[in-house]
Amino acid sequence: MLLIRCPYCEEDRPELEFRNAGEAHIARSANIAGESDEAFETFFFIRSNPKGLHYERWRHVHGCARFFNAVRDTVSDKFLMTYKAGEAKPDAETLKTLGASAAWTNLSTEHLGGRRPARGKGDTE
């Protein structure tokens, strides 16, 4: 079972206590009535669905019941970090220090501070 760190309970808790609540950092327009149909569609329906690092909202529904944000690797299912709702999105520099994301995430190998594996003799460009 995955252990997810709740930033409000300040401890790792079993995944069963949590619910995913979709992509994080999607701000609703302050003037929603003035939005164009296209802009509203983007806000309402279009999600990034990346293969790799994903910023998500989670809710500790069977614990403190709070919503918080998490950075999860959708390839390895590893949670890189969790942080309280309303806090700024962690920048690439912060994420780089966390490392340990899957080899084929959407971040470049250099970005993750790793080295590209040397190609074997049989490989062709």
Place this chain on the structure above:
Amino acid sequence: MASTAQAERRPKLAGRETRHGALRVAMLPPAERMSLRAPAASVAALASALKIRLPNAPRQSAKSGQRTSLWLGPDEWLILDEGGGDPLADCRSVTAVHSAAGISHRNVAIEVSGPGAAACLNSGCPRDLSLAAFPVGACSRTLLGKVEIIIYRTAEDNFRVECWRSFSDYVFEFLSVAAKDVAG
């Protein structure tokens, strides 16, 4: 003329208990319960009206006489009163912003006590209940099998389990079977 119907309140599973060796699962007597939600600015006024500390850190609880306050979330507490006091009435005079809901009849409490009490709960609750992670006095909302419960560790080998009244058959049976397994 027909006589007036009288509603009679029957406590759920009152008096039930099972024992397996020294491990005991038992229904606790009815208590007054209140779900309290309040922003940080209101906490001092509520604490003085309720005459109990409202802890502001995860898993913390406070006890004062027959009254207990359990931290459930950053702005949420469960207030228990086992001495017949009415926490709702005590909150009535508080003008600071808060939400106090009486849930005395929504919940029932089950006591799990004796050696292996933590193992008994862990049969359906994946939460870490070691003394290091969950010391005496710790409390939290979590899961037991399929239902949400609140656990409160009153002693090293003694837990108070709060669950919804309608789930109490499930929780009681679950814990009874678990106790049998743990006691061997």
